[in-house]
Amino acid sequence: MGSWRLEWVRMWRTKRIVALVATFVLLGLAGPIALHYLPELIKAGSNRGVQGLVFPNVQPVQGIANLGNNVSSIGTLVVAIVAAATLGVDSDRSVAAFYRSRLRNPVALILPRLTSSAVAAVAALALGALAAWYETEVLLGSVPFVPLVGGFLLESLWLCFVVAATAFFASLLRSAAGAAGAAVASILALAIAGAVPHLSPWLPNRLSGSLASLIGQSAGDLWKAVLVALLGTLVLSALAIRLFASREPAA
Amino acid sequence: MSGGLSTTGLVKRYGTIQALAGIDLEVPPGSVYGLVGPNGSGKTTALELIVGLRRPSAGLIDVGGIGERVAYCPDAAEFDPWLTASEVVTLSAGLIGRNVDDAKVKGALAQVGLGDATNRKVGGFSRGMLSRLNLGAALVCEPTLLVADEPAAALDPAGRWEVIELLGSLAGRTTVIVSSHNLNDVQRICDRVGVLAAGRLVYQGALRELLERAATALRVVVRQPTAPVVEALAAASWVTGVREEQPGVLIVEVSAMDAAEEGLPVVLAASGARLVEAGPAEGSLQEVFFQLTGTGPAGAGAQEG
Known part of the structure; x- marks a missing residue:
């Protein structure tokens, strides 16, 4: 067993892959189902006296948009937590000694963990998007395919950025909980920074929710955010590897 | 196997705290080297520097020909x-x-006594089983240098015996550096020792020399009657005193260990003694350890060596 297979085994045995997939698939299914049945539920639950309640027509794209909105919040949080748990190499001093005394190359120590976290997040998103698309087709009607794929790719890039940011914080903080917390705090800071008009187009968190927004706009509007997310993912990953390499066991 | 492990002026500082103050270790290839010292003396830091988990603040580490495959048992x-x-x-x-x-x-698991636990998840292992697995995981790498930090600390007496014997059996094929609080373990398997105290190497050399420094007395067990033996020993030039601690158990204070080792069999044979056992008086290594490190119940002062 090498370090790549180890990470595959880690994802399964710790049930982290199950947590990711369950979260994204549930989010994907919940949107179209809620949109389809919500009027009936409200009518059934309302008082008999209420009359003339009018519900707007539900557009099929809203089924997918719901997933996009939920990925921005719940999905991103779950990805950060799973990535922090996987990348918390030094959270247990004794376990860390086992890996670090054998894997001298920091790339071999970190890259499989980084990659497995990103691949698992993107795979879970893909299954969630597939579930949302299927449920939307069945309950609400057809959605345009190309924007859906485009939105999925941009949303995937955002999740990769989240994983890289979490890796960076894990390389600064030994505690996995601390790394997850710092990653979430930095994402919130990006959301606040988004209020600055000149800064907003460059922020990678613009890609968060692409599944929702891309159907209504062109990917061309997002090239600045794509560029920053790509560069940010690479730079944060490289920094994380470098910082992990220079870290010593707790004294 | 060529070349051993050596460190030159190895220093490690954690902020303002100096964990190691320039130690020069010399570990011959194929030897079993015991690193001993009280808690906080810098043993773990030294081992972690050797295996590359830490970087020295100053000094050099040369693993030479034995550094090809290093296994570490924390x-x-x-x-x-x-x-x-x-x-x-x-x-x-x-x-x-x-x-x-x-x-x-x-084979590696059987070697450390875990042959029956091959397919068990380690989450349910006891501390002793984890210690054995630690060693098994190192041995499977067929290391040229095995560095073990308190490898038998969590084991029961039988387990301790097995693990220490196993480490000792590697001598000649693998260079072993073992840190231990248990001086009996060190005495059993190490041919060379380094004694650390407050980050300084206060003694390094052959265990035998350390024992000689310690052993100013021999414990000789003979069958009764003991009177002729006591009389013969008291007359020997290298004996400074003899007392019968218990019936048949003689404590023989000597002026020089070399002379004692040569003279003892002669005196015993000449006096017609029926020898049961002979060796350094118990606790002698512990006493010299206390002296060197300035620790121990008596609070003996440290001696640079």
């Missing part, structure tokens, strides 16, 4: 709890780029 070993024992051993080899077959994995 104290209080832990592994990912969702791995089985055989997976830990396979992974240990895999991480250093060695593929091992099932037979080798089972």
Whole structure:
């Protein structure tokens, strides 16, 4: 067993892959189902006296948009937590000694963990998007395919950025909980920074929710955010590897 | 195997705290080297520097010809709890780029007494089992240098005996550096020792020399009657005093250990003694350890050596 297979085994045995997939698939299914049945539920639950309640027509794209909105919040949080748990190499001093005394190359120590976290997040998103698309087709009607794929790719890039940011914080903080917390705090800071008009187009968190927004706009509007997310993912990953390499066991 | 391990002026500082103050270790190839010292003396720091888990603040580490495959057994070993024992051993080899077959994995586990726990998840292992697995995971790498930090600390007396014997049996094939609080373990398997106190190497050399420094007395057990033996020993030039601690147990204070080792068999034979056992008086290594490190119940002062 090498370090790549180890990470595959880690994802399964710790049930982290199950947590990711369950979260994204549930989010994907919940949107179209809620949109389809919500009027009936409200009518059934309302008082008999209420009359003339009018519900707007539900557009099929809203089924997918719901997933996009939920990925921005719940999905991103779950990805950060799973990535922090996987990348918390030094959270247990004794376990860390086992890996670090054998894997001298920091790339071999970190890259499989980084990659497995990103691949698992993107795979879970893909299954969630597939579930949302299927449920939307069945309950609400057809959605345009190309924007859906485009939105999925941009949303995937955002999740990769989240994983890289979490890796960076894990390389600064030994505690996995601390790394997850710092990653979430930095994402919130990006959301606040988004209020600055000149800064907003460059922020990678613009890609968060692409599944929702891309159907209504062109990917061309997002090239600045794509560029920053790509560069940010690479730079944060490289920094994380470098910082992990220079870290010593707790004294 | 060529060249040993040596460090030159090895210094490690944690902020303002100096954990190691320039130590010069000399570990001959194929030897079993015991690193002893009280808590906080810098043993673990020294071992972690040797295996590359830490970087020295100053000084050099030369692992020479024995640094090709280094295996480290940290104290209080832990592994990912969702791995089985055989997976830990396979992974240990895999991480250093060695593929091992099932037979080798089972062999390594059997060697450390975990042959029945091959497919058990290590999350349910006791501290003793984890210590054994720690050693098995190191041995499967067929290391040229094995560094073990308190390898038997969590084991019961029988387990301790087995693990220490196993480490001792590697002598000649593998260079072993072992740190231990238990001086009896060191005395059993090490041919060379380094004594650390407050980050300084206060003694380094052959264990025998350290024992000689310590052993100013021999414990000789003979069958009754003891009177002729006591009389003969008292007359020997290298004997400074004899007392019968218990019936048949003689404590013989000597002026020089070399002379005692040569003279004792002659005196015993001449006096017609029926010898049961002879050796350094018990606790002698402990006493010299206390002297060197300035520790111990008597609070003896430290001696630079």
